[in-house]
Amino acid sequence: MTQNKELHLPDIRRLRHMMYVCLLLTALSLTLVIWLCRPGGNHLPWKQPNRVTSKPQTSGRKHATHNQIPGNKVVPGRSASLVKVNGTKTLLTSAFLEHRFTKKEVRVIAIVLRSEKVDYRCHLRCENQLNISSGFRFIHHDHFGFPYGAAHIMCPVPPSCESPAHIAITSAASEPKDEMELHFLEVENQRTDSFYFHDFTVCISTMFNFTNALQLVQSLEMFKILGVNRVVVYKTNCSMETQRALNYYAQTGFVEEVPWSLSEFLSVSDYWSPEHNPGVLHYFGQIPALNDCLYRHMYQAKYVAMHDIDELILPQSVDSWVDLLPLLEKNFGVDKCYQFENNVFPNNIVLPPSMPETKPPAQGCWKSVTGVNILEHLYQEPVNLRNVGKSFKIIVNPQAVFTTSVHGVLKSTNGCVWVNRTIARMYHTRSQQQTLLKPGDLIYDGRLLDYSKRLLTAVNKALREIGLLSGDHVC
Template identity: 65%
Template sequence: MFDFTNVLQLVQSFEMLQLLGVNRVVVYKTSSSPETQRILDYYTNKGFVEVIPWSLSRFLNVSRGWLPEHGPGDIHYLGQIPALSDCVYRYMYQSRYVALHDMDELILPQSVNSWSELLPLLENRYGADKCYMFENNVFPITVTLRPPNSQPLPPQGCCPGWHNVSGVNILAHLYHEPIISETHYSNFKIIVNPRAVVIPTVHGLRGSQKGCSWVNRNIARMYHTRAPRQTQLTPDKLIYDGRLLSYSTRLTPNVNTVFTESFKTQEILCFENCFAPPAE
């Protein structure tokens, strides 16, 4: 977490991870806005988040780019690889599985609703205690389109207070870029048994005891809500995916509770059933 200000997406991600059955989130923090710190304090006091101070920039010239020519420095790309290594070894004997991904990424199962249900499926299909790799699907934050049916698009008419919170609303970006051969196997993230890891990298592993398996996208895939990667695409080339909306009836009131309790304001409350999917 470096100069982090994306408060809304941070809270949505934390609440989604709880809905997915995650027990703890570890944040490696260098710097953030006061509003972000308030959210981190809130979840820390709840026992859900552990913040690891990651102040490499106080001692080293930290690169801000993934290639040296994009951002030269003494250590690669904000020190991500040392942070990942620290996480794996710090929690190696505390966790059965760890997920190594960013705050703007969510690994969502497609046929079940939680990781606790997903992981047995992965173990049965690909083998237990392995590294599971999830396809990266980019949902560009530059495009906001309504679903192709009558389902309302959050938070219009329901949570106007969300517009007063800095950051991205993941429920407003439901169209992803098509998967192309150039990016199909890039920028993926993993869930892995930490005891099987030899060397982690930003994307995947350089070494593991039991190998890695690609997870079929119809079982689970990664939702990456960020700036577009295929910048030449027009909105009509994007593909709708409403999986996130299936969590919205639980996610929305949970997010509002966090803002109410952490910022002591009522103006962002909204109806719990506002984002309910249409009756079948």
Template identity: 55%
Template structure:
């Protein structure tokens, strides 16, 4: 009787035992296959699997976003941002955008990956001269290409003091811009750097919608952090294929300053690492965009005689020559002063936007008087990126041709932000209603976005 019961129990347990044995065999197989993987570590610039979305402006399929994955160089204080194949120099080279401690005396070497082979060469270093006096500055690390490696796919940078680096310990950057394209998916790309503690939702939406009216079809935002409502707006535009958010995590590595100069806020590097982010954006879109604009979310470059950048740039190139960069004069529109009463075509929007956090640029139409030249005034640029080698916050440090100044009667920049104590009184400001020529289309577009993101109160 006992033997019969044991046999029945065994029959009941047999399926479960079989399943357990199969699971153990599968785990063993996974473990063995993992042990057989090659030891190289490729830091591929992608924070996770690439996501592709449809750009509703151009109709093209584009990357939803890429991360700037920072790598610390062993044996040095240097941080690596990104790597690109530089086609314009003779001979060609790999250019690595880096952040370097300016007082450190270090020799670097490059390990270039070509067809499963590694080629090691000595690197040259050029620290950008515009670092605002902070200990760290942006640098170009140049890696010469050996004859047997003219198209490397990855590069690792280490201290030259490390002889014969072990490939298993190297951290590689993907070498971007493999081909010097002549046809570009975007006409105008705007680079914003860097977004931190950002809550100015209304002005962000207004700026993005204005840029689209001007002809921009790609906006790149280097983001440190922002409010949940701002993130909702970024997600909305990202899903549409218009905005690419680049996570910018420099504060994990260095003490970033929140101001432009060390005496205003001491730190390791200027203003959240704005300069290396701008240089990364320039190279990232060198062969993806016909033009690149470097400015902030509270800045708009407005044409005065035509309605869009698409109409403006041919005029500038006819006047100053093609393959150029163009400087646009800055004009401050202090948010401390408001249009009273608002223009009639702005009134309907005010009731809808009253509870949306942020600045309404349509109600700040008085600018500070233009100062006599030559005066530095925080100008910003639009450039053919293939004509530029090094950029900074305001302008270009090195290019194939000198940048041309754009006459303010042709176009200039509208910078709408709080100015604090500047000694000016309301009667000294100058009315400028150019923005109102866009107000009808802008108001409708902003309302649509705020409704779709559920940020417009019922």
């Protein structure tokens, strides 16, 4: 018996070894499947070596942002997709044909390390030819002191190339040995004969840690009432309720959601200055996102508004932007950048109406929906004279603008004008800014109530269809 047992020991060891190998292969296979099924995981990294995809961003801040309702779970968003210029710190977001100069150029929107000096090469694909020229970079001066900033790389188009279809950017110090190593961006805005597909497009950037579903729905419905045709949201992450609302409006074509998470490649800040929150790029890359939105809709929208989701530009003598913009053009001229004064309505203070008959019809409504009810906050802070000229938002003719920032434009053909608050002004429902003010210091403004009947009906309908409000809880 002992002899037979010794003879079978090697077979048992081989069997155990094979079992270990099978278990290891199974574990590796499961890991690969999980990796491929994660958000954005269907892009194999070795197929596009120059394409940088990022993990969803989560904020390290312990206090709530103006978009966030404390205690609500934020779910990851999809990753943005950038093109890296080999041998540099430059990231490319998108490319557009520039028609407004005597000599045609391609404008590439980029994120760059400001201190890095790069000699760029532009590889323009035109039909079956590849044209190579030098590119010129200029960096936006609104970088707020962060090491990285938004930039435009300008590439000349040769006379023989009427419509370059694709472009790749390289560094002269790291030229590829083969064309197959180039990663091309599509050159957009090829045609300009489809002007004004929309009258008004609103660019929202950037949505991060966003859980304020009720105010999102209210703002989107108010945009509709004001005459907006399209809202473009550059989203990093949001709550599940918010995502359901975005999906609902995207299905109707009213909202376009653009994934915008840059955290794998860059340590982005979730504040406007490095002193308040560290990082290498301002506010989740807000400025390159705004410029991307401006150019993507340059020949699709007559006007583009640069907004946050908690802001509304309300006319005072007319009811919509459709009626407001002709007044502004008449008073200030066309092709202008129109700037609207910021007025803060604290969302942490609820006061009784100034008169009983002005009681908001939606006061106490939608309690089951997460977020802020803007119709309950009708008292504004006095205008802070120190912030006049600093905190405002704009509506522009996109074809008259070359570069834009968070507040105002950096370069345009005809400059900007201030719109008097008696004509139109911005209603910003957010956390209190002037924290030393007492409730009695706030000023009542019931302009929003002029829209309340239409808004009430529209929000009820939307919340029911989204599934955030049951039939017996409508207002």
